[in-house]
Ligand code: KMH
């Protein structure tokens with residue numbers, strides 16, 4: 001089976017002063033997604049920003065960004081319902097009404113760096129139900145071991161369809177630390193047929209991405225997860241990080257999934 005690479009160009013936290021190559025406006029995001037697609041990404045994980053570069057769930061900004069991406073390439077689209085720490089949950093949840101092929105679902109509230117990430121249980125259940133009604137594929141973002149248990153409860157309540165799809169998020173302050181022990185333990189605990197990738201935030205990004213690939217997972221790359229290409233050297237694009245992830249896949253004698261193969265593996269109808 002080939003390996004799915006997801007590009008995450010933007011995210012909720014970093015701003016242009018942190019890395020001037022961070023794309024924030026629709027045209028910038030679309031251009032960067034297209035470059036990453038050329039480097040091997042078959043999925044684009046999307047956050048949107050307003051004109052002041054702040055995270056937004058504005059449907060017009062989202063629609064415009066998606067249109068611009070679709071003009072440039074046929075990458076699979078995954079819209080973040082995490083959006084940003086200061087954005088109201090109901091506004092975040094409304095993004096699913098755009099009916100992208102995939103969305104993220106964050107199962108639990110947590111501290112997130114210096115902020116708070118609010119995901120109240122009843123709201124998460126309602127969002128999971130709506131995602132299921134719309135036939136959208138959810139990617140489950142698990143930042144801690146109890147978040148996996150919360151997802152399994154949603155599955156047992158009939159709100160998530162198998163195979164479950166996970167991002168194991170390591171290195172957010174408030175969640176699991178970015179250690180190989182945490183990664184191995186989480187992979188061990190996933191239901192057997194799960195689809196999964198590592199999201200390693202910060203300086204352990206490369207090492208844990210490589211380890212996730214070696215353990216049989218998919219991979220995500222981009223400035224949302226690390227602003228650096230290597231220690232002390234800012235990344236000049238998400239596409240460069242995707243290209244390096246593609247090189248890792250090939251070095252491990254694997255094959256990078258094209259969109260058709262990724263859609264098939266992710267059970268997406270195209
Ligand atoms: N920003 C990452 C730590 C989401 O957008 O819903 C996790 C993430 C989740 O990408």
Ligand code: ZN
Nearest residue numbers: 011047080082
């Ligand atoms: Zn995200």
